[in-house]
Amino acid sequence: MSIGIIGAGQLGRMMALAGYPLGLRFTFLDKSKDTPGAQVGDIVLGDFMQAEDIRRLAGEVELLTYDVENVPVQALREAAGDTPVHPAPAILEAAQDRLDEKQAFARHGIETAPYRPVDSKEALETAIEALGMPAVLKRRRLGYDGRGQHFIRAAADIETAWEALKGAPLILEGFVDFDREVSLIGVRNRSGETAFYPLSENSHEDGILRLSVAPAGQPALQSEAETQLKALMEDHGYAGILTVEYFEKDGRLIANEMAPRVHNSGHWTIEGAxxxxFENHLRGILDLPLGSTRPRGHAAMINCLGRMPALEPVIRFADTHYHDYGKSPRPRRKLGHITVVRDDRASLDAVITELMPLIKAAEGGE
Amino acid sequence: MSIGIIGAGQLGRMMALAGYPLGLRFTFLDKSKDTPGAQVGDIVLGDFMQAEDIRRLAGEVELLTYDVENVPVQALREAAGDTPVHPAPAILEAAQDRLDEKQAFARHGIETAPYRPVDSKEALETAIEALGMPAVLKRRRLGYDGRGQHFIRAAADIETAWEALKGAPLILEGFVDFDREVSLIGVRNRSGETAFYPLSENSHEDGILRLSVAPAGQPALQSEAETQLKALMEDHGYAGILTVEYFEKDGRLIANEMAPRVHNSGHWTIEGAxxxxFENHLRGILDLPLGSTRPRGHAAMINCLGRMPALEPVIRFADTHYHDYGKSPRPRRKLGHITVVRDDRASLDAVITELMPLIKAAEGGE
Incomplete structure (x- = not known):
């Protein structure tokens, strides 16, 4: 079975590494042979924003999936032709637009921060009046890792935020003074079987994920999140991994975003579940029985940004796993991650405390 | 860091899949792009029996290792030039010749079956008188998976065995009526750190490994085997994985063979440790700190021979992992393996009982 992956980043790379043992073959679509995916699989050189190039990939494989969220949905629909695409373009479309995404959450009674679409400075001012401050003005489309967002704390910020972001469709979201951020990763196969990983607790720095720790949820919270994710997946006849990022506030879950793909906050599952x-995404899109999502003790994933730490001091820690995506260093770029697995949370926390400064020191070395 | 692997079989493939997360790159030397290794890494097309071709590979990488045992040692030494080769050619040489191998065991006081070198029919007859029957006549070099061997149960078999094997250097080994077969897999890095996996119990069918189950040894047996393997590794300044296959008879360990490479009886470690x-072999040859060899519960590995079972019925069993090497079907050929991991031995045995017929049915289907 040959699978085409649109985008040859680290998500596609880890998907291929998980899929080879299943006897699958992988071809990526991306601009360079030196991308994380193309280093471990075949490549069709091209631009995944172009229907023409997606069409060339589709012609070489039996099934399409993607490792990037900004694939143009219309082009994808046209270009795929008879080649099935999973997760389905419809949900990718909803996830690409913060307004559509909020409306999808609302349809399933999933709480979100209050929001208003914004298409003019006047609309922004009205929205601020309605939602109050602080609030966050965001591009509806193509924002990730904190890009395309402006915080509005006081009236003076309105002008700055508007000038920075105007020209694209925007949304104002009420600021949630959350206790913590968590994410739920679930998987559904085409026949409707579902499975859910334990909630992961996520810590961001400057808008970029730094640390995920799992399991991280009380049973009631886990169960509430699973019910929500299951409803989202069933509504869309979803196949593959679907992730919802939440704010947790006073024991309530407030949905922030969804991602119709494997997710950075789930990288701990390689060794920790x-x-x-990655394997379950493939099982889902291929309509195979899903694999157990049972955690193996307690796991943490630390992102390596800008520059990888040296291998040796990291893997000196027992049950510590190094993941280098094969990318060249660049400030704040996600180059890899480190996973730690331990039987108990206390010893996991102790390792994180030792590892984190080592990882940050490497990043600051340039 | 770029690593050259001589031979692009399944062992090299699994080595590459384990090494990509460490940021390593892999180039194989083999005859076809459709080999298990070349499907997941780069390939230098050539013949690993030829020094010239090994030299081309050495020119492209920083470190050489191998996934086949029959690399011609003299060619390897010459061709490697300044490129380090691990495990060192000296131990590969000893492992390629059953007589040298027995003598290496003897130097460390490791018990083997009684044996005699055989270079003529008269020598065979004298050896039979000394060792008695049953005995096994074997080629000293290039035998594996039961090939190049003849069983001698009675005087009438002597002529047949001699006619079948004459012309190559031979060895007669006393037959060990063993209780079971076990193997110990150990690893040493270039700085001298060592680690050992739990003993695995191995069952063969028609000379080919069918099933390995681990952990399988009483502490005293484990400790005895570790002492022996450690001595072998230190003697040779060894780096990488070294495997010793044993017969166990009345609680005694009788060494049968050693393999200076990752080993089929250790495939369970991918999910079971x-x-x-594969990762520890790489850590050893790169002189990195070794990873924990701690088992995760109880694991079994079943080889798939001749034809792979379908994916779906196999992965329906929880914690069952499918490994397809990407090879084309051929009777008795090792095409893949299935690993099962369970918390307790009884439930592991129950799954083996269900899975084995399913795997054998697939093989018999051609």
Whole structure:
């Protein structure tokens, strides 16, 4: 079975590494042979924003999936032709637009921050009046890792935020003074079987994920999040991994975003769960029985940004796993991650405390 | 860091899949692009029996290792030039010749079956008188998976065995009526750190490994085997994985063979141990700290011979992992393996009982 992956980043790379043992073959679509995916699989050189190039990939494989969220949905629909695409373009479309995404959450009674679409400075001012401050003005489309957002704390920020972001469709979101951020990663196969990983607790720095720790949820919270994610997946006849990022506030879950793909906050599942999110994504899109999502003890994933730490001091820690995506260093770029697995949370926390400064020191070295 | 692997079989493939997360790149030397290794890495097309071709590979990488045992040692030494080769050619040489191998065991006081070198029919007859029957006549070099061997149960078999094997250097080994077969897989890095996996119990069918189950040894047996393997590794300044296959008879360990490489009886470590034999081989040859060899519960590995079972019925069993090497079907050929991991031995045995017929049915289907 040959699978085409649109985008040859680290998500596609880890998908291929998980899929080879299943006897699958992988071809990526991206601009360079030196991308994380193309280093471990075949490549069709091209631009995944172009229907023409997606069409060339589709012609070489039996099934399409993607490792990037900004694939143009219309082009994808046209270009795929008879080649099935999973997760389905419809949900990708909803996830690409913060307004559509909020409306999808609302349809399933999933709480979100209050929001208003914004298409003019006047609309922004009205929205601020309605939602109050602080609030966050965001591009509806193509924002990630904190880009395309402006914080509005006081009236003076309105002008700055508007000038920075105007020209694109925007949304104002009420600021949630959350206690913590968590994410739920679930998987569904085409026949409707579902499975869910334990909630992961996520810590961001400057808008970029730094640390995920799992399991991180009380049973009631886990169960509430699973019910929500299951409804989202069933509504869309979803196949593959679907992730919802939440704010947790006073024990309530407030949905922030969804991602119709494997997710950075689930990388710990490679070593920390019986079946990784990457293998389960493949099982889902291929309509195979799903693998156990049972955690193996307690796991943490630390992102390596800008520059990788040296291998040796990291893997000196027992049960510590180094993941280098094969990318060249660049400030704040996600180059890899480190996973730690321990039987108990206390010893996991102790390792994180030792590892984190080592990882940050490497990043600051340039 | 770029690593050259001589031979692009399944062992090299699994080594590459384990090494990509460490940021390593892999180039194989083999005859076809459709080999298990070349499907997941780069390939230098050539013949690993030819010094010229090994030289081309050495020119492209920083470190050489191998996934086949029959690399011609003299060619390897010459061709490697300044490129380090691990495990060192000296131990490969000893492992390629059953007589040298027995003598290496003897130097460390490791018990083997009684044996006699055989270079004529008269020598065979004298050896039979000394060792008695049953005995096994074997080629000293290039035998594996039961090939190049003849069983001698009665005087009438002597002529047949001699006619079948004459012309190559031979060895007669006393037959060990063993209780079971076990193997110990150990690893050493270039600085001298060592680690050992739990003993695995191995069952063969028609001379080919069918099933390995681990952990399988009483502490005293484990400790005895570790002492022996450690001595072998230190004697040779060894780096990488070294495997010794034993017969166990009345609680005694009788060494049968050694393999200076990752080993089929250690494939269960991919999911069944904290660090796989493939990652630890790489850590050893790169002189990195070794990873924990701690087992995750009880694991079994079943080889798939001749034809792979379908994916779906196999992965329906929880914690069951499918490994397809990407090879084309051929009777008795090792095409893949299935690993099962369970918390307790009884439930592991129950799954083996269900899975084995399913795997054999697939093989018999052609």
């Amino acid at each position: 019986a079946t990784s999110q | 904290a660090t796989s034999q």
